[in-house]
Amino acid sequence: MKDVALRAGVSRTAVSFVLNDRHAVTLSDETRDRVLAAAAELGYRPNASARALAQQRSDWYGLVTEIVTAPFAVNVIKGAQDRALLDEKYLLIASTESDPVVEQAAIERLLEQRVEGIIYAATWHRAVTLPEIAREVPTVLVNCFDAEGRFPAVVPDEHAGGRRATERLLAAGHRRIGLINLDPAIPAAVGRRLGYHEVLREAGIAPDEDLEIPGHATAHGGYDAASALLDLADPPTAIFCANDRMAMGAYDAIKERGLRIPHDVAVIGFDNQELIAEYLRPALTTVALPFEQMGALGVDLLAATIAGESTATETVTVDCPLLERVSV
Amino acid sequence: MKDVALRAGVSRTAVSFVLNDRHAVTLSDETRDRVLAAAAELGYRPNASARALAQQRSDWYGLVTEIVTAPFAVNVIKGAQDRALLDEKYLLIASTESDPVVEQAAIERLLEQRVEGIIYAATWHRAVTLPEIAREVPTVLVNCFDAEGRFPAVVPDEHAGGRRATERLLAAGHRRIGLINLDPAIPAAVGRRLGYHEVLREAGIAPDEDLEIPGHATAHGGYDAASALLDLADPPTAIFCANDRMAMGAYDAIKERGLRIPHDVAVIGFDNQELIAEYLRPALTTVALPFEQMGALGVDLLAATIAGESTATETVTVDCPLLERVSV
DNA sequence: GTGAAAGCGCTAACAT
DNA sequence: ATGTTAGCGCTTTCAC
Secondary structure (H helix, E strand, O other): HHHHHHHHOOOOHHHHHHHHOOOOOOOOHHHHHHHHHHHHHHOOOOHHHHHHHOOOOOOOOEEEEEEOOOHHHHHHHHHHHHHHHOOOOOEEEEOOOHHHHHHHHHHHHHHHHOEEEEEEEEEEEEEEEOOHHHHHHEEEEOOOOOOOOOOOOEOOOOOHHHHHHHHHHOOOOOOOEEEOOOOOOOHHHHHHHHHHHHHHHHHOOOOOHHEEEEEOOOOHHHHHHHHHHOOOOOOEEEEEEEHHHHHHHHHHHHHHHOOOOOOOOOOEEEEEEEEHHHHHOOOOEHHHHHHHHHHHHHHHHHHHHHHHHOOOOEEEEEOOOOOOOOOO | EEEEHHOOOOOOOHHHHHHOOOOOOOOOHHHHHHHHHHHHHHOOOOHHHHHHHHHHOOOEOOOOOOOOOOOOHHHHHHHHHHHHHOOOOOEEEEEEOOOOOHHHHHHHHHHHOOOOOEEEEEEEEEOOOOOOOHOOOEEEEEEEOOOOOOEEEEOOOOOHHHHHHHHHHHHHHOOOOEEOOOOOOOOOHHHHHHHHHHHHHHHOOOHHHHEEOOOOHHHHHHHHHHHHHHHHOOOOOEEEEEOOHHHHHHHHHHHHOOOOOOOOEEEEEEOHHHHHHHHHOOOOOEEEOHHHHHHHHHHHHHHHHHHOOOOOOEEEEOOOOEOOOOOO
């Protein structure tokens, strides 16, 4: 920076002002141009650490997540990263491996880097408990929530998603709609099922216990559950699978019986796991979990929290859009 | 830090030494303990920026990749991150969106953060040309290579992978083996095909042009190609699909004809795209692209390059292991 | 509009 | 074994 000042024939102060677009003092355009030219010629590149030190502000957010398993995580990261960049904030990504010890160490590292806040993202919607040190800095939850509501959070609207899927099937003329659900203990299963019931009732259809199976959340589980459903004396003409992997298995069960999708049996999924939903034949209509958007909203919420514009316990609910393909 | 020194009743120098495990000077264990205790009590946390400034060393590597599309990217990130952590280096992840402008800006940002080196990872194996500024700092390529060989790189051994898949099919007794390949212009297609030919010839089987189809790299493409293959007068008894998505489509074509996998037709894939390979029914035997390992090796290579232990143009080739499931 | 000067938190000679 | 001291590159206040 000294070199730039020298070359432009001005003070370091002036350089600093120009480079940071400060208008506290007025600089002539000519001076500005000279400084900028000098910086360009010298290939000057500000040193982020020095700036962070001087300003006592890192311009970083930390994003902690179980990066391992999840194609989902990458979408949250992307959404958060893009949004953060708009504010010229950068994302430090730390993975927890779903291991409390690793997690603690990861957060510790973020704090050493003096992140201004933390976004804690889960790969499936659930309650989490953060290690105490996460409180040292503003923290928001994405796709998860604090059991005691101590952190702001952004979560998907499972309930509305369940409604949406069911409504779509109803709109296609189905009246006997099966539900292959997830582990009944998790928020996704509860919410989606609730929406399903609600919509059925509103349509004057009494939910039929036989049509609901809490499946094992894999293709195999979906296959087994769909087989059971299809072998019913009065089988459903449509199946709402609470995730795409199970829908994948359901496809096999349906095809095995010589039935056609969607002609004989309509299928609707949940998650929009693109590799599956898009490439299944026929392509799967499904309700999307908007991870990217959740990541972006997480950053928004974090920024608001840091700015003190958000109540400590605000929960943002985000809509799960329906992706129409051809399985309904 | 001053506070810690004060509390421990020693100099800041001593604190710095203890905290950094320096043995240049010998400190009594008692002093060490006192310092450590004071640091713990005060909840002292070193400031990474300050340290980076003072040491002129950031302890960071930059990882640039097209984070968007790829479930693959996440594995490279994981491998690189874990490996970097072993050296107490951290990863700054920047996404390019496959857009040169974004890419340039991303690298610029990394350089401002004074990363010590850059790992440039592609989501599919190909030649790339890096922006000039990437040369300002040691850079290695992962899953891609510089057309002019100016950067060290780690790439998968497509050729060996092609051999491995073909050998597996041969071992299962197949003699008529179809190949549904990728776009013939890309390294993956060239290498895998080469391996396939080689192994066939070694087994005394003349490659049959009819059995080779350059497919469109989607489930649809795989379906079409497999259909063509199966409708041949003398159809293959096994199909080597150059990626798992096409294998997914091939499954449909096979099942549609009332044939069973692997009994009537064996299928082997490539990529080990877990969502597909694992959940397909029957689960797909496939050759894995070891992204995680490539990420780790990328970090190794970068470390070596920085240390001056690597020739500028070294290319590390990494093996693609066979994952046995049940489709062969 | 400019320049001097202090300071951000830490490291590392060097002298003691 | 400990203290002193001079930076690292930048920001920011203040007097000019």
